[in-house]
Amino acid sequence: MKIDNVCVFGGSGFVGGHLLNLLTNQEIFLRVPTRNYERSKGLLVIPTVDLVEANVHDDAELDRLLMGMDAVINLVGVLHDDFAAAHVELPRKIVAACKRNGIRRILHMSALNAGAGQPSAYLRSKGEGEDIVMTSGLVATTFRPSVIFGPGDASLSLFAKLGRLPVLPLASPDAKFQPVFVEDVVRAFAASLDATVTFGQRYDLCGPKCYSLRQLVEYAAHVTGHDPAIIGLGDGLSHLEAFMMEFLPGNLMSRDNYQSMKVDSVCGCEAQPNNLPEVWGIRPTALEEVAPLYLAHQMPRERYEHLRNRSGR
Template identity: 45%
Template structure:
């Protein structure tokens, strides 16, 4: 019998890859989203059902979770708002999802956390993630729970590499907070593969997995890699911790959130794995350079020109 997997946050960056892989693996997938329009790219997948649902409405969420065999929670925020705070989204919501799984007899729950989540972490973001992990794990005697803690995730639709690539193209100097902060970037498809491979793998029950790519890089090294990929060089001015916090305090007031004071505090802890990728996840992490060149170059003026020239060449050749 085909299992039904309900994905919370399935229309987002990571969720889209997870949903596509679940569909390919033969699961029946239900994606809950507040606006169906945001998940239109998933509607055409043969085994995917997109349902409009306000996940903050307890009764509505309970109704939509009924009949599920598996629940995957990918809900998370990087910046707090007046309506959605870290405590609500990262701690109380995962607790509520686990509670509903128990009430409805849904035995399998996969939960997305963050690398270096800890009650003693310097940022509210990481502390709230740790609180959510603990809340979910409290149900591990009644549910088959697996928690994933990825480092920074990159991919075609990411808001990390793409954002910096755009900034580098338009500003003469890159003023970089916490340039020596360490990360272990992991491809979104590797994260999705790890989660989907774990759905029916009993060896993953009750465990917390760290997910990272094959290379550990400083933030400055990542920016230099982006510059090399898009063929644009900019001077980098690295800021001290004090100046980074000051930059975060200012930039969190802007309409478009690039970085906040809490983000800077998160970067005080090296975002790297303490253990290699577990064998039972059946994933060999992909090199970042092999991936970003495939999507960054197309988004640059030079890349767009090359793409147009190649397309024109194909048309001319076809006419011949």
């Protein structure tokens, strides 16, 4: 299956930016829909990207986007608001558009532990969308990562900011995660595009080590030179804090996020320490290898963004 042209939904997001940079090095033409062209113009520096302002929930727009494409990658995900529209209805519309336009190959981003019967709407909706893609009759591959870290992330970077507080009440401090490096995730996507061994497969993606939420917050704070007093909250107070944060700007946490953290986001901390399937030959990157660089603005792009923000540009 020769793939030269790919439409990447969610390409303007955190994982999308890393994936586009990798695929453009493979000289793949990339069509990237966006709701706001001006806000996504930074992607135009990537040589093979065609940035298109479009309403991806409109069937006619989807047909226009998929014209001439060989494959589709769907990275769309939200942590708040309308889970059904983003995680269920959009995959259903993308699948239908693929069939109308003769596209057989689709790669889809799900989430670890996604599925029916889970305590959060996020995980249930992710599971429903995943099943729509995998039972569509298309040549599909699904990826189910734990929390993803790397330059531009919304996890460790947020923890580092929270770590500046002298006292930090922390909801669900014992929730478990097995963070996976964003570059490992996008390498798995890129390597799977035309790899027949991945067709029809669902892959859990995790890094080499498990952490509690408290450990992740403490680590991010210490890397950036802070040492907050972290007060771990019990179940009732954790729920209350999540409820109160729904009314604050920034979408720091919601009750559904709290429900998600009731399920440990791990692949198997004890029995299987290297939790990237061998099919790609990727050695999982440890958090400690990379996080200090970008949290302290030591990576080239991070240094540029940090200096630009300080100068007010």
